[in-house]
Amino acid sequence: MAVETDVLDELRRLRTRIPRLAGSLAATVDGLVLAHDVPDTEPEGLAALTAAALGVAYRMTDAATRGEFRELLVRGTRGYVATYAVGSTAVLTLLADDRVNVGRLHLEGRRSGARIAELIDTRVGPGGGRHAERAALDAHAPPPPDADRRIGTLPVRTPQRPAHQPRPQPGG
16 A cells, blocks of 8 residues: 555544544645645645745744744634644645634644654655655765755845946936
8 A cells, every 4th residue: 555545544534533624635845745635725736835834934943943843823714724744754734614623633633743754754764755766866966055954944045246237227
């Protein structure tokens, strides 16, 4: 049985344990969908947005010296979006109605995140998964320039002085 199938089974069990859970998604930290149970939502788009939010959340916890990222909760007028770290390579995102028990959401989300992390690590191994063959093909390639950057952090650009002086504009 594939890891994706096991993860999907866990997502479906999660829906039975949390009343008012509208959907769930497991994805890699770079936004690739592992499994999803999100009706009326585009899973690829949600995974990409989760990866972007995860990058900001990593930076925020680091800048505020609050330790390693664990979870992110966003509240909208119609409900919640909760994101949980699943090991170092994946993330779990839960969509819940506005009347959900947030404590129960956190409790079950954390438990499912731990189970999914175990599934990924035992079946695939750290750094494996659906796209592991890409790493094997690129084994002879040089490491990326930001190899020491932690997963989920965004690169920082330094402003540079222009190589030429701009010409004055007429009439200005």
